[in-house]
Amino acid sequence: MPDPKALRVLLARYADLRIAAPPTEATRRALEDVSYTLCVMTGVNRVDDALGVADALLAGPGPEVGRAPAEGPQVPDARPVARADEVPLPRPSAGPATLLS
Numbered sequence: 001m002p003d004p005k006a007l008r009v010l011l012a013r014y015a016d017l018r019i020a021a022p023p024t025e026a027t028r029r030a031l032e033d034v035s036y037t038l039c040v041m042t043g044v045n046r047v048d049d050a051l052g053v054a055d056a057l058l059a060g061p062g063p064e065v066g067r068a069p070a071e072g073p074q075v076p077d078a079r080p081v082a083r084a085d086e087v088p089l090p091r092p093s094a095g096p097a098t099l100l101s
Contacts, residue, residue, distance in 0.1 A: 001057065002041040002054075004057070006041065007038075007041065007042075007058060008058065010034055010037055010038050010041065010054075011038075011051070011054055014031070014034045014047075014051075017031040017034060018031065038050040042054055042057070
């Protein structure tokens, strides 16, 4: 289960970059980096799927104190994560520190 705070930060950054005007090469690269990180954190291969999984994870009930969730959050249309050599994903153009700048 990804950290909810980290997911919220990435979702906010993704939204900011999607509406950036005018788009520049730097915002395009930053959007690719955020999209890649969302895919990795949510275990899917497409950013549209990652957004849906992130929303489902954040909308689900929090874990009860002292008890592990029975089945975990219900994630619609989640697909198993493919091995890195099976599906080419965009590679980030800069290190993780630039995502939170």
